[in-house]
Amino acid sequence: MSQHLIAAVDLGSNSFRLQVGRVVGNQIFPLDSIKDPVRLAAGLGADKRLDGASQLRAIDALARFGERLRGFPQERVRAVATNTLRVAKNTPDFLAEAQAALGFPIEVIAGREEARLIYLGVAHTLPNPRTRQLVVDIGGGSTEFIIGSNFQPAQLESLYMGCVSFSLRFFPDGRVDKRRMKEAELAARSEIQSIVQTYRESGWEEAVGSSGTAKAIADLIELNGMGQGGEITRAGLEQLRGLLLRAGDPARLVLQGMRPDRVPVLPGGIAIMSAVFSEFELERMTFSEGALRLGVLYDLLGRYHHDDLREATVGLFMQRYSVDRRQAARVSQTALGFLQQLEPACRDPEHIDSLFLVWAARLHEIGISVAHAGYHKHSAYILANADMPGFSRQDQARLARIVQAHRGKLERMQGEHIELHDWRLIFCLRLAAVLHRSRTDDSLPEIDVFISGDNFHVVLEQGWLDDAPLTGNALADERQHWAALGMNLKIKERRPAAVGR
Template sequence: MEKLPIIAAIDLGTNSFHMVIARINKTGSIQILSREKEMVRLGSSGKDMKFLTPESIERGLSTLYSFSKIAETFNAQIRAVATSAVREASNKNIFIQRAKDELNIDIEVVSGVEEGRLIFLGVIHGLPIADKRILIIDIGGGSTETIIGEDNEIDYVHSEKIGSIRLTKLFFANGKYNSKNISDARKYVRGDWMPILNKINSLGFEKVVGTSGTITSLASIVLALKDSKIPDFLNGITVSSEEIMGVIKLITNCKNSDEIKQIPGVEAKRSDIILAGSLILEAAIEELEIQEFTISPYAMREGILYDCYSKIQNTPARLNIPNFRNETISNLALRYNVLDNHSNFVSKISLELFEATRSIHKLGNYEKDIMHYSSLLHDIGYWISHDQHHKHSYYIITHSDLPGFTNDETELIGTITRYHRKSLPKKTHTEFANFSPKTQYIIKVLSGILRIAEGIDRRQRQYVKDIKCCFSNFVEIKSRLEIELIPETTKASIDIEKWGANRRKDLLEKVLNIDIKFY
């Protein structure tokens, strides 16, 4: 089968350049190979960004050179897309031509509407939300994109010429903050943006997703102030508007960027523009009555990847959520050589046990899907070492980029695989203790099932071909789950499999308060 090319997608933003290099398979799922980011400050005007300074052009070309060398090591095809700073500049052709002549990079300059479409495409592939009516807010350095979409389709997209750099140059160019210039900036944002906010209110939305620098930075500050772990990749993290507004209040009380740098979680290089970006977000929160944000690091650069795939395949860049999540898991399993007969068999048995005990554990189809994903990946830690491989599985899963899954889901799957052998879940285990009691229960149930399924294939040879389950009451306070192991052949001895399953049944027995007997 002919392999699809490796793509290096470069987002030439007003504030930062981002590059993501990925391999895309025939089903449209991606394997991230590298991520790069460089703060370039390509645009630096308060109103229309009419001119790229010679210094900013040199910074941009230098960064593109570095990116191109990284892409070269992966033999990746480069697609570079520029946004507001370049599209508004009267001398953009100088920058574009030099990139072509000196680096052999063709730069596409996209409209605000096309920028919004690519952002939407990236977001819906990064989070399991394509079936909801979502509002995406992307506050960049030069513009703010708002997109409303549902069922893979965009209903509304708008690009407003307000961004963190643009607003900073207009009101905070001297680096000093006071009640007067903050008030003026607030009035300016609302004055320019109000017709769009009214339009968004009239169209309605169910869920709000925040992408890009300003919103992800504010979310990091929220986590830092709570002494919470800040993931490298903030995908699917939910923060309340109350928490965001608390951070904005801290920022607006600062007199300059040096004071802002002292706030926990603030990225030093962004400290001079985060006030302006915060005021833009504040207007959205108040005027749209937003209650909470789901954070997505997936944005335009990932959208570029999926757009490339759709053009190569000559198919619409649409998303089937269940298939996409399955492909993400399968690709990770293939990458680490664990998508084999054993993992598929363990998944099959786990799902049968899940259904057999559904009337007792009361979990639903969502948890059943998590069971399936965890089963396929439970042995992925073998890639590092057999010893402690359950812990290595947790590490690999929680440190992998899994498009279509939130950070919480990735952590959940990793934790379930961590308990497929050896120690049972304990409150002294940090990775387990951090979950809510409800999620701890889910982990215990699914890990308990996974432990038994792993035991039933103790020799990893599928000497057991299937199981039959039934319940019987043997004492007043407990039910007995009777599990018949059906051998692959009449001559096959499955004593080892019964032994393996018996050794691993204790967690499920305890959490469901049942007795389990194997035949």
């Protein structure tokens, strides 16, 4: 990756941002950035659906980002979406258009995964990352809280409150008075109280703010003589809050550094920041330029240096759910061998389909820790709903589908909108699981697999099934399961080689 360019796209609830960085060794040097105040959360109605206007703003911004990213290899760009697209009911429809405009896949990440990436970005900008920090990132639709040191988070949480959502909820017409501000602050404090005791017990040495709200407040405090050093202080925050209350409307505030795009969301941001200072009993907070997009870049860099957090997460889940590692290794090795026959490009161990198949094979039995009956369903539920650092929600949903389909009736998966390449992974995993049902290290015969049209073909050594009647019965059942989908599984024996005279 030396001297290569990588890029991160952050589809935030308030602003969309693009960051391009140059990789030199293990460091990333920012080269270019674009920001567009889309205010996506403002288009989220009471029915939890994005309106047409907000979607158009988003698509226009992503089209501009796509022009800047033209020519970038897909593996060097990572786009992530946060709270608004986590909660919007029409996210799948929007993502189809959004990805077409951007030209790259977009991942909707869970709240704690967002918090992890924020901390990764912040930690890479701090003068002494060994110091234990409380990092607070007030976004448009959610606020993330992290305690960590040495690039390792100890506490991660994401709360459903942000500068856009709170501004719309408590200050819908832009008017600000003491009653509304108090209601907003109490609502924020109520959210924070669910985590504050655990965070106090964990402890921190300094508080750090990141992203737009923290930057706006820090700038307004410093540029207007309410503080210095780029810090947010309790006194400066209270003074800024008082000025906003006296003005009665952020549009009437006459302050140095007041950006037009920040005006509509300032009241909600100040209310949440005031609640943070009150509940965590803070006197000051420094500001870090590191944020989600920088964390995404460093996470992407880690994958290139074979330090992929997803691998660590899979290993942790195998340990947590007491996976039979020898069986997982048997199944993953055999399944991967089948996939490489079906798709030669998957001989590259870093091919995304190869990675997902191996991860699914390693984790397909985690549900046994719940109950053996229907364990594939338990496995799928865990994979779809657990916090899995490094994996997006789409990643987890994909893993869950593959694992759920690895045994049982395939017709039950018909409504899951599974793509062709994932049916190939399912075929490989199902076949490997059948062949290793005995859970022994007995070697398998040479087995060839290939695809023609909607047909999967399995070619076995002649006579092998005669000595493996249970496997023969299981393969016969497999034929029926695939036939229920309108796909054929054809099993035949290899013809013996002709012996010359």
